[in-house]
Amino acid sequence: MISQTTEYALRAVVFLADEKEPRTTAAIAEVTQIPVGYLAKVMQGLSKAGIVRSRRGLHGGFVLVESSDVLTVLKVINAVEPIRRYPECPLGLHGKQLCPLHSKLDQAAQQVEDTFGDTTIRDMIDVPQSRRPLCQK
Amino acid sequence: MISQTTEYALRAVVFLADEKEPRTTAAIAEVTQIPVGYLAKVMQGLSKAGIVRSRRGLHGGFVLVESSDVLTVLKVINAVEPIRRYPECPLGLHGKQLCPLHSKLDQAAQQVEDTFGDTTIRDMIDVPQSRRPLCQK
């Protein structure tokens, strides 16, 4: 469905949503349980995609660019690895129109996009009774 | 969303749906535009999963086990590579309950399963006006 890397990116973003000051790769890695070396690469990707802003040197780290109530899950997914759509038949058949097979596949992808496009990061943090992401409680 | 191998499996199954006699790997490969050597592996998988039945020797090949109006897209997907669900939090947090992040991911997976579970192979072949899968028209 979504790759391991995308899952990592979502965890990191959820963590950053609550933080005011920049958080280092090491700090993010610890809370999110992501291999620190690999997280560095993931964060670079998010940085280039404009999801986070990085600051080097002492007291540096990463902050979200957008507010968490504007940033959607879909934006994060698209920054890492967009969901595969079917703009046309992979076999190059029936012109621009899709056959029912690939139409169905595309339709499912669309559904997923819609679902994630409607969910902001804040939606997943402001939960009434406990069970916040990354938290034990 | 779904892997290349799963897409291959779906193409092969769609092709077999219309055929009464067994079709060889070579015949399937040609119509579906799948590398013949790799298709052989895919077909073995479908065979072991009980989606197709194989017959060796002259006039051998593959046939669907179930009728195409009973066989769903989901069954084929599950035979090759099931859609990843989230029975529990990957971080091992909050007991059996899912946090909103993984709940959302699982919900999307569920949606996709539902969509594909409701679609039979026949649904994709009996189309009123043209654009059948694997066909030019």
Add this chain to the structure above:
DNA sequence: GGACAAATGGACGTCTATATCCAGATAAGC
């Protein structure tokens, strides 16, 4: 039983996702 057709299984090759490690660049604080 012999000739041929076709699936099966194993060995192997390649590419990408995942992951590690480290030298270099850059920023802050003194």
Add this chain to the structure above:
DNA sequence: GCTTATCTGGATATAGACGTCCATTTGTCC
């Protein structure tokens, strides 16, 4: 300007997905 903290970029390693190839097994037809 020096030291320290931190991101950046490149090289490298590993596993799995995708793909090829071939010898073997199993089946049909004569």
